[in-house]
Amino acid sequence: LMLRRSEDDTVPQWLAVVGIVVVLVLIVAMGHSYMMPSLPAWDTVLQLLSLLGAACVMGPATVAFIGAAKGVEIEGIGLLTVIGAAVNAVLSAAYMFAMEASSATFQSFQYYFDPTHPNVAMANPANVSLFTGDSLAALVVAIIALVVALVGALLGKKQGAWKVWGAVVAIAGLVCAVALRIMMYTMGETLFMLY
Incomplete structure (x- = not known):
């Protein structure tokens, strides 16, 4: 308006x-x-900051792409995109380390079983580590997306070809954010079994 x-x-x-x-x-x-003490992988301010990191990379990259598509030169957008990609990489990596550190909260999974599934454990011990279980694939995807976003931002700034690199960086930022959420939900084992 x-x-x-x-x-x-x-x-x-x-x-x-x-x-x-x-x-x-x-x-x-x-x-x-999402910050709940019963879910150690969620209960950290780094989870919240990882969302800010995603916004830092996707926002400038999207603006750079739209500007290039409209043929508008946006002053300083290259630097903002590189900074956003770097901030996202740092905050995402910090959250991944925090999720992995939260796995130390769990000592054992030999607790009671669901009476409707007596031969199935209430939790899968492999899922409380980023390096095993269902989280490993998402970890690899997130790391690749972080690298692609950083390289794309640097190439976009160098070449000024934001029609391509703006889209690549924004999509890589989105892929990383989704992969982090997958890890978060996979590692979101609850402590209710302990009580």
Whole structure:
């Protein structure tokens, strides 16, 4: 609406600041809803920060792609995309380490069984580590996506070909975020068995 009413095809700076603040608040609120002490792999502020990391990479890459598709030169978007990819890599890696560290919470899985499935354990011990069980494939995908996003951001900044690299970086950021959620749910073994 502000853009349509604008005489010089711009919007006020305060509107951009309000937009960023609203996005940050919504991401924090969404991430905070998962923080539960009974699920050690979820109960860390790094889980919340990994969502912010995903926004840091996907936002600038998407803007770079849209700008390139419209033929608009956006000043500084290359640097923002590289910074966003680096921030996402650091925050995602930190959350992966935190998830793996949470596996030390579990000492043993020899607790009671579900009476309707007496020969099936209540939890799979392999799933509480990133390096075994169902999390391993998602870990590999996340690492590949982080590398692709970083390399794509650097190449996009160097070449200025954001139609290609903007899309590649945004998609890699999305793939990494989804892979982190898969790991989170896979490693989300609950402590209810202990009590």
